[in-house]
Amino acid sequence: xxxxxxxxxxxxxxxxxxxxxxxxxxxxxxxxxxxxxxxxxxxxxxxxxxxxxxxxxxxxxxxxxxxxxxxxxxxxxxxxxxxxxxxxxxxxxxxxxxxxxxxxxxxxxxxxxxxxxxxxxxxxxxxxxxxxxxxxxxxxxxxxxxxxxxxxxxxxxxxxxxxxxxxxxxxxxxxxxxxxxxxxxxxxxxxxxxxxxxxxxxxxxxxxxxxxxxxxxxxxxxxxxxxxxxxxxxxxxxxxxxxxx
Amino acid sequence: xxxxxxxxxxxxxxxxxxxxxxxxxxxxxxxxxxxxxxxxxxxxxxxxxxxxxxxxxxxxxxxxxxxxxxxxxxxxxxxxxxxxxxxxxxxxxxxxxxxxxxxxxxxxxxxxxxxxxxxxxxxxxxxxxxxxxxxxxxxxxxxxxxxxxxxxxxxxxxxxxxxxxxxxxxxxxxxxxxxxxxxxxxxxxxxxxxxxxxxxxxxxxxxxxxxxxxxxxxxxxxxxxxxxxxxxxxxxxxxxxxxxxxxxxxxxxxxxxxxxxxxxxxxxxxxxxxxxxxxxxxxxxxxxxxxxxxxxxxxxxxxxxxxxxxxxxxxxxxxxxxxxx
Numbered sequence: 001x002x003x004x005x006x007x008x009x010x011x012x013x014x015x016x017x018x019x020x021x022x023x024x025x026x027x028x029x030x031x032x033x034x035x036x037x038x039x040x041x042x043x044x045x046x047x048x049x050x051x052x053x054x055x056x057x058x059x060x061x062x063x064x065x066x067x068x069x070x071x072x073x074x075x076x077x078x079x080x081x082x083x084x085x086x087x088x089x090x091x092x093x094x095x096x097x098x099x100x101x102x103x104x105x106x107x108x109x110x111x112x113x114x115x116x117x118x119x120x121x122x123x124x125x126x127x128x129x130x131x132x133x134x135x136x137x138x139x140x141x142x143x144x145x146x147x148x149x150x151x152x153x154x155x156x157x158x159x160x161x162x163x164x165x166x167x168x169x170x171x172x173x174x175x176x177x178x179x180x181x182x183x184x185x186x187x188x189x190x191x192x193x194x195x196x197x198x199x200x201x202x203x204x205x206x207x208x209x210x211x212x213x214x215x216x217x218x219x220x221x222x223x224x225x226x227x228x229x230x231x232x233x234x235x236x237x238x239x240x241x242x243x244x245x
Numbered sequence: 246x247x248x249x250x251x252x253x254x255x256x257x258x259x260x261x262x263x264x265x266x267x268x269x270x271x272x273x274x275x276x277x278x279x280x281x282x283x284x285x286x287x288x289x290x291x292x293x294x295x296x297x298x299x300x301x302x303x304x305x306x307x308x309x310x311x312x313x314x315x316x317x318x319x320x321x322x323x324x325x326x327x328x329x330x331x332x333x334x335x336x337x338x339x340x341x342x343x344x345x346x347x348x349x350x351x352x353x354x355x356x357x358x359x360x361x362x363x364x365x366x367x368x369x370x371x372x373x374x375x376x377x378x379x380x381x382x383x384x385x386x387x388x389x390x391x392x393x394x395x396x397x398x399x400x401x402x403x404x405x406x407x408x409x410x411x412x413x414x415x416x417x418x419x420x421x422x423x424x425x426x427x428x429x430x431x432x433x434x435x436x437x438x439x440x441x442x443x444x445x446x447x448x449x450x451x452x453x454x455x456x457x458x459x460x461x462x463x464x465x466x467x468x469x470x471x472x473x474x475x476x477x478x479x480x481x482x483x484x485x486x487x488x489x490x491x492x493x494x495x496x497x498x499x500x501x502x503x504x505x506x507x508x509x510x511x512x513x514x515x516x517x518x519x520x521x522x523x524x525x526x527x528x529x530x531x532x533x534x535x536x537x538x539x540x541x542x543x544x545x546x547x548x549x550x551x552x553x554x555x556x557x558x559x560x561x562x563x564x565x566x567x568x569x570x
Contacts, residue, residue, distance in 0.1 A: 003355055010340065010351050017342035091338035098302050099355045100328040241304045
């Protein structure tokens, strides 16, 4: 795994050097959580809510949390989508593929390089959301709203797995796409239903038993492992080289 | 000397959507390169040079045939083959945001060198390439010549047994190309590293390489030292003898002499291809011509170049193609 780690560190160094791209990705990941946090705080605002109002606010928090998670994790998704397509465009891929690094190591390195900023972005956006909500209202009030607390905690817990799924899809698409723009757009398209389904199931999980929740988390983990395995197998070193000319 | 590269019947077929659109990029190549040899692979665009190099560096799988590089089989242990090879291609890009030192260290570590060795290797190559002063500059700030030097340094920083260079001086100005050639010459001095250089630059091939192989349509047509190829195909020298009136009998008089490969008439000029030592052959030619009644006006000798060999082969192949079609 040393080579995978080396590739990930190199990609991170290269990715973090793309200031224009980072600003474009980071802006919504910072601004949206702040706005949603303030809005959440204002709505909760220590007001006494009846059951119907509490249900509405809970729904709002769930939606906001989902959006914040998606925006935060998309940092990893964008880096993953560029992983191979950008190397192909810059003609650096042949040198990388000519090293003794195996397909598995290259794929793992690329995924790792997306997971790190994705997880940091996801938790960072979550932190901003809570901090801004806390500053504008008593966050303790959230615990009185049914469903919201569990969903928040569950999404935070599953965040690394959600990011890993999004990033693995991104790298797989990146390996098959001819252009960087195409890879970014396609992986965003692929991420939306995946994330939507995952978050929806996480929301439903508030009504499940502990075993069902564990089974769901285990299923997500198994999906990550399967994607890593299949992604490495389908990296297609030959196809990538054939499409270089 | 043991073989660094052994190729047996190596073939690569690119299949199109229809069966008739099948392209044999490399077609049954048999070729051996000894350890420490510096070999040039010449050929027109589309001859199969790059595909051959990509197969030998395990970037592409052969359709059939086999090869061993650095003692390892391409199919059985591709990782080991790659670990023993260095590859620098014509238009290799660089990781622009890394510094020269970070770039070389990254690749050396990727090739399995320990951190300390990778750092030492990078320093050695940067000094050899005269880029030590720029070691901490991002590669985005490097000129084309400097980038090519970094590419070369990357290909050899892990001390591979075999180095593949594809068009190492393509698109460079005279000075930059000269310094890259000098760098390759210095690298090949150790006598242990094997170089296979694909190039269109014939004088460069003649200067850098001990052996030349010429490819066309996926096949290696000939290989040998530059002198061997000249002697075998076009003669080492050409003699142009201007006569007052050149006649066929003058041709016949000299063509049977040992060392004269071919004799032809171009107006009043007799053109002779010489494969032997001139000191020995020239007096005999003059004597024969005088005996056959020729009036010699001038006598000019020309040395054959690799370009003559190359053009001769390409024309011969084109003629054969025309005849078969």
